[in-house]
Amino acid sequence: MAKEAETISVNAHATIESAEAVLEHYDETRDNLIPILQEIQEEFHYLPEPALRQVSEALNVPLTEVFHVATFYNCFSLEPVGDHLMQVCMGTACHVRGAPRVLDRILRDLKLPVAGTTEDRQFTVRTVRCIGCCGLAPVLRVDANTHPAMSQAKVRGMLKKYQKRREAKEAETIRVSAKEEAPEPEE
Numbered sequence: 001m002a003k004e005a006e007t008i009s010v011n012a013h014a015t016i017e018s019a020e021a022v023l024e025h026y027d028e029t030r031d032n033l034i035p036i037l038q039e040i041q042e043e044f045h046y047l048p049e050p051a052l053r054q055v056s057e058a059l060n061v062p063l064t065e066v067f068h069v070a071t072f073y074n075c076f077s078l079e080p081v082g083d084h085l086m087q088v089c090m091g092t093a094c095h096v097r098g099a100p101r102v103l104d105r106i107l108r109d110l111k112l113p114v115a116g117t118t119e120d121r122q123f124t125v126r127t128v129r130c131i132g133c134c135g136l137a138p139v140l141r142v143d144a145n146t147h148p149a150m151s152q153a154k155v156r157g158m159l160k161k162y163q164k165r166r167e168a169k170e171a172e173t174i175r176v177s178a179k180e181e182a183p184e185p186e187e
């Protein structure tokens with residue numbers, strides 16, 4: 001238990017240091033609150049509480065206001081998210097054109113009982129309200145990419161594409177580290 005508490009405090013310390021590094025790039029004014037939060041979100045894939053406290057103190061903005069901004073915008077998350085954020089639009093146009101079936105298929109393929117993050121932290125699934133491109137309904141947004149006219153049939157291929165990218169990235173990382181560790185050839 002003591003060890004767990006120690007780990008948490010080490011992590012919190014590292015988080016605060018990273019938040020301080022982000023803050024160094026900005027004038028510490030309230031106007032920079034959103035860009036600062038965006039950078040922290042990019043770094044951690046979510047907004048850790050110690051970082052929010054640090055930002056609140058540095059910008060002299062009440063913590064409640066920082067939390068309000070952090071929860072108002074869809075692009076921010078207070079929980080850790082996976083490598084890919086999948087936002088299934090459940091607005092009216094998408095809903096009537098089959099979004100619930102698309103969501104159901106995604107959850108089944110990722111073995112998630114409800115929207116959330118997969119165990120391997122590869123995907124986080126969320127439902128959102130209209131994302132502003134109703135003409136393309138039903139719409140799925142993965143990170144910054146919008147997938148129009150989604151259907152159950154398209155889900156598996158799309159997931160495979162992201163999984164393959166991850167495998168290729170992992171293979172590349174292994175290849176690079178094996179190369180770095182290989183002994184220099186003798187002259």
Ligand code: FES
Nearest residue numbers: 089091094130134
């Ligand atoms: S309802 Fe889905 S984009 Fe508008």
